[in-house]
Amino acid sequence: MRKFTRLSLLLVIAIGFQFHSTAQQYVTTGDFDRLSKVSFGIGLNTYFGELRKANDPKFQSGLSVSLGYEHLFTDQIAIRTSFSVYKIQADDSLSPIPDNKIRNLSFKATNFEFVVQGMYYAFRHPASGYKDRAFANPYLHLGIGVTSNNPKTELAGTTYDLRPLSLEGEQYGGLALAIPMGFGFNFFLSRNFDLQMELQYTMTMTGYLDDVSSVYRDPASFSETNGVDATTLGLLSDPRAALTPPQTPVVAGTPRGDGSNDSYLRFGFRLAYFLPKSLYGKSSIRCKVVKRTR
Secondary structure: OHHHHHHHHHHHHHHHHHHHHHHHHEEEEEEEOOOEEEEEEEEEEEEEEOOEOOOOOOOOOEEEEEEEEEEEOOOOEEEEEEEEEEEEEEEHHHOOOHHHHHHOOEEEEEEEEEEEEEEEEOOOOOOOOHHHOOOEEEEEEEEEEEEEOOOEEEEOOEEEEOHHHOOOOOOOOOEEEEEEEEEEEEEEOOOOEEEEEEEEEEEEOOOOOOOOOOEOOOHHHOOOEOOEOHHHHHHHHOHHHHOOOOOOOOOOOOEOOOOOOOEEEEEEEEEEEEOOOOOOOOOOOOOEEEEEOO
8 A cells, every 4th residue: 555655656746747847848928820911012014905915025014012911711711901003004006916006096004903802822821820831832812802093195295194085985983893813822931921922813894994995986076175175185086197107097986995894914022921910800720829948
């Protein structure tokens, strides 16, 4: 009996020592896994529409800058809200099609874009926390949002806002529905920083990103609009006469565009930083972080 008591006592002491040793090695910090990050991005954009087709050799790019906030709601699905300012442009003088060169239309626009995107990551978020995330994690994204729509053009050294002038007799809005989609790769840079390389194709629900969609108006139907005289409006609508040598304007009702919606493509990079605390609160994969102390 005494031997049994002594053995029991020694066993309790050994377990207590082992527990104390383990407690010295690992402690709960009280912090939570980081599941949200903010990002800053830069990119190049190119537009597709009546003034530039996908197979045109001239890229005619414009820069963009973006700010984003992303939160991981499950171990593979995140939601990102993003605000971007981007530039698109095209000029018939750079078209490989001779008839388009004679058409002589051009535009440029600096627009803003606000979108909400769902993101699906190929590799799961590790149960041990964000610090053990994959070095390279491919993802898909799809979203919805709005883009501004304010094309401009230049004629004889003067820049004109095209939307208020209704060159085709259509007063389109300054905002359009946008549907972005694409894919990317998320790269581990350091414990708190990621680099995202991303391709985004954005369909818009307007044919007027370039101010070209339907048919030519009768020049006689123009009257002074927004401080621009009727003669200049006719020349903005059909600038063939501004070529050297001048070309004969087309008759009213001739197709000016094909009526299809416009779109744009963006390739860029985002630098992302993991926030200590999420703006959304708890997530379905939220877990305590365990830290080694020795």
